[in-house]
Amino acid sequence: MRARLAALMVALPLAALAVEPGEELKDPVLEARARILSRDIRCLVCQNQSIDDSNAPLARDLRLIVRERLVAGDTDDGIIQYLVARYGDFVRLQPPMKPATYALWFGPAAILAIGVAGILIFFARRRRRIEVPAPLSAEERGRLDRILADQAGEERR
Amino acid sequence: MIAELGHFALALALALALAQGTLPLIGAQRGDGVWIALAKPLAQAQFLCIALAFAALTHAYVTSDFSLANVARNSHSAKPLIYKISGVWGNHEGSMLLWVLILALFGFLVAIAGRNLPPALGARVLAIQGLIGAGFLAFILFTSNPFERVFPVPVDGNGLNPILQDPGLAIHPPFLYLGYVGFSIAFAFAVAALIEGRVDPAWARWVRPWTLGAWCALTIGIALGSYWAYYELGWGGWWFWDPVENASFMPWLAGTALLHSAAVVEKREALKSWTILLAIIAFSLSLIGTFLVRSGVLTSVHAFATDPARGLFILMLLVAAIGGSLTLYAVRAPQLKLGGLFHPISREGGMVLNNLLLSTALATVFLGTLYPLFLDAVGGGKVSVGAPYFNATFVPIMVPLVAAMAVGPLLAWKRGDLAGALGRLKFAFAAAVAVTLTVFALTWGGPVLAPLAMGLAAWLFVATLADYAERIQLFRAPLGESLRRARNLPRASYGMTVAHAGMAVAIAGMVGASAWRVEVVQAARPGDVVEAAGFALRFDGVHQSKGPNYTLESGGFTVTRQGRFITRLEAERRFFTDPPQVTTEAAIRTTALGDLYVAIGEDTADQPGARTVRVWYNPLVVWIWVGCLIMAAGGLLSLTDRRLRVGAPSRRRAKLPAAGAGVRA
Numbered sequence: 001m002r003a004r005l006a007a008l009m010v011a012l013p014l015a016a017l018a019v020e021p022g023e024e025l026k027d028p029v030l031e032a033r034a035r036i037l038s039r040d041i042r043c044l045v046c047q048n049q050s051i052d053d054s055n056a057p058l059a060r061d062l063r064l065i066v067r068e069r070l071v072a073g074d075t076d077d078g079i080i081q082y083l084v085a086r087y088g089d090f091v092r093l094q095p096p097m098k099p100a101t102y103a104l105w106f107g108p109a110a111i112l113a114i115g116v117a118g119i120l121i122f123f124a125r126r127r128r129r130i131e132v133p134a135p136l137s138a139e140e141r142g143r144l145d146r147i148l149a150d151q152a153g154e155e156r157r
Numbered sequence: 158m159i160a161e162l163g164h165f166a167l168a169l170a171l172a173l174a175l176a177q178g179t180l181p182l183i184g185a186q187r188g189d190g191v192w193i194a195l196a197k198p199l200a201q202a203q204f205l206c207i208a209l210a211f212a213a214l215t216h217a218y219v220t221s222d223f224s225l226a227n228v229a230r231n232s233h234s235a236k237p238l239i240y241k242i243s244g245v246w247g248n249h250e251g252s253m254l255l256w257v258l259i260l261a262l263f264g265f266l267v268a269i270a271g272r273n274l275p276p277a278l279g280a281r282v283l284a285i286q287g288l289i290g291a292g293f294l295a296f297i298l299f300t301s302n303p304f305e306r307v308f309p310v311p312v313d314g315n316g317l318n319p320i321l322q323d324p325g326l327a328i329h330p331p332f333l334y335l336g337y338v339g340f341s342i343a344f345a346f347a348v349a350a351l352i353e354g355r356v357d358p359a360w361a362r363w364v365r366p367w368t369l370g371a372w373c374a375l376t377i378g379i380a381l382g383s384y385w386a387y388y389e390l391g392w393g394g395w396w397f398w399d400p401v402e403n404a405s406f407m408p409w410l411a412g413t414a415l416l417h418s419a420a421v422v423e424k425r426e427a428l429k430s431w432t433i434l435l436a437i438i439a440f441s442l443s444l445i446g447t448f449l450v451r452s453g454v455l456t457s458v459h460a461f462a463t464d465p466a467r468g469l470f471i472l473m474l475l476v477a478a479i480g481g482s483l484t485l486y487a488v489r490a491p492q493l494k495l496g497g498l499f500h501p502i503s504r505e506g507g508m509v510l511n512n513l514l515l516s517t518a519l520a521t522v523f524l525g526t527l528y529p530l531f532l533d534a535v536g537g538g539k540v541s542v543g544a545p546y547f548n549a550t551f552v553p554i555m556v557p558l559v560a561a562m563a564v565g566p567l568l569a570w571k572r573g574d575l576a577g578a579l580g581r582l583k584f585a586f587a588a589a590v591a592v593t594l595t596v597f598a599l600t601w602g603g604p605v606l607a608p609l610a611m612g613l614a615a616w617l618f619v620a621t622l623a624d625y626a627e628r629i630q631l632f633r634a635p636l637g638e639s640l641r642r643a644r645n646l647p648r649a650s651y652g653m654t655v656a657h658a659g660m661a662v663a664i665a666g667m668v669g670a671s672a673w674r675v676e677v678v679q680a681a682r683p684g685d686v687v688e689a690a691g692f693a694l695r696f697d698g699v700h701q702s703k704g705p706n707y708t709l710e711s712g713g714f715t716v717t718r719q720g721r722f723i724t725r726l727e728a729e730r731r732f733f734t735d736p737p738q739v740t741t742e743a744a745i746r747t748t749a750l751g752d753l754y755v756a757i758g759e760d761t762a763d764q765p766g767a768r769t770v771r772v773w774y775n776p777l778v779v780w781i782w783v784g785c786l787i788m789a790a791g792g793l794l795s796l797t798d799r800r801l802r803v804g805a806p807s808r809r810r811a812k813l814p815a816a817g818a819g820v821r822a
Contacts, residue, residue: 048543
């Protein structure tokens, strides 16, 4: 395999765009599966590019491997497992679900839940605070009426 | 000599920033008017010094002074003038200098515009600005000096990365930095308010124009970056959830939330403590974003190790700014007085939902961007977090946000009538259903969720217009009355309508370009025809020519549809020598319905004489950037609201007692 990689590097001078015409499979169903799979596989030597986007020789090599396995009748999961076994989880752009990534996958939902809880507490505390003011006593009401009457008198003047 | 002057001006700016960061703060604490009054002249002088330093560096770039190590590393004498100038900020040292220049510019503007700010508050705001500036100036002077000389002087420079030699990318960083750094004002106001222990509607009214301005610049900056990636990288994509993109997107999300919650503080005096926190978060994310991009920690986890001095300085600055402000917040926020009461179903309630969902979206992007670093640091192995993760987590948060965005503006302050609001949106609901069904019929056999997403965009768009019609009582009152109302509606209200409509346009574009994109890759010889999305592109062959500092080959295509001539397209490949690199310049025919996008590759390996031709049809893609521009236009419109013009309505009142005082003296 390393020999083939080296051969590919020699065969591909300078930059070429991703997915070359010669790579595409004859069977459109298999080719469509290959394209969808490629979008989730990282080009390991690039900066955040899938092998579908990348023009690096390694990406081309991985694209050919994906297509080889598809033609050989492998399932989508089987191909991903094949690549993960060789390159580790780093090769998947969609990180796997496992204990180390629980925080990543469940984080957004947890944050949303915390936010909702915070808002509920906010409103609950508010409601308690609204109930605090006791109704005015008779004496207070009298004073209020006098103040209001005074003000109304001033405005009229 | 000029470079040394620039270096000296930068050192002087550091001294001034240190003075600006301490003396007015002490003065405000003691109530010493003289020390308080120092803030403004210091801020102005600091800006002038940094402007001088920036001019000196620009002079070195324009005159190709390769005795400066920075110029020799990043410029070349054969570059066109515009890229010599944009090259100033196309590298680490220069871009940090642009950063402090814009920071000081904002300080300068606060100093000259904030005439009716209470002197103590103004002094504290400028002092915080000065402290941030001092941190960054020290960072530049001690670890990233752009004025370092090199000996022997090289004959010519290494040149600027050719993919950065593009007009779009020349103005992208300044806009992005205007946005990033603009949030420093909101941050400074937040910290100053925490020190004073007082937040009121006047405070929100001072903060909002700066936040709005920063938000507009950031919106334009992100849109420019996305458009640049679209036409320059040659993959036909417009957003890649790249960490560098995320770094600019996170402050935008926080800033958007801040704009909305600041409106609540201004109108209803509620959500004060939360708004302060958001202001701190927005700028903290700008800091984190700047450093993630600038330190190279994202490109390679080992970038910190290659230059430990820079990495350590960065961490210290982050800890001081973010940790310090959050500590102050934790101590002071509980003392803030509680604001106005409101029912969950109300305009305020809508803003709370907006803030909840935007914050969750923000946290999701933060998690996805930094998790790989975190996991690797704790020895949990290497994982990649790419577009599939963000699509699976971010989009579901956006759907309720957009759905609620249509309803929120129709709710009254304090206590709203949800059933009534929904009732007034019958027309928008009908439009959404009609669009969904039409799109579903038109794209039969395509993605199933996409028509629903288009319906959601239609829902937001029509509801936004319905809300506007409601505000001016269109068709309910006589036309003259509606026109009078339309004239009297505040500009901020127009800004909201325009920005929300722009969001709907952008969403339609994002859905269209993601769901119904057509891609054809083919090896073509001259004379061959490539068919894509109903277009026939005849490949006319390749010819060579010369650009200003590169040679190019361009592949011509004659485009027809059903035999009718549509256009001619020229897709280029440019070959640069300094540094040696090939760039792809796609040929794009943009229409409102969709872009026809063509890129050519080199000779195919297995078929001699044939070129790899890639053709995309990206439906509605231009709506994304048009939508972003509409959003920014909405922000600018809101910025012209006379209530926000600093002190416009209150100046007349403020003058009277001052004039009286003058007479007495």
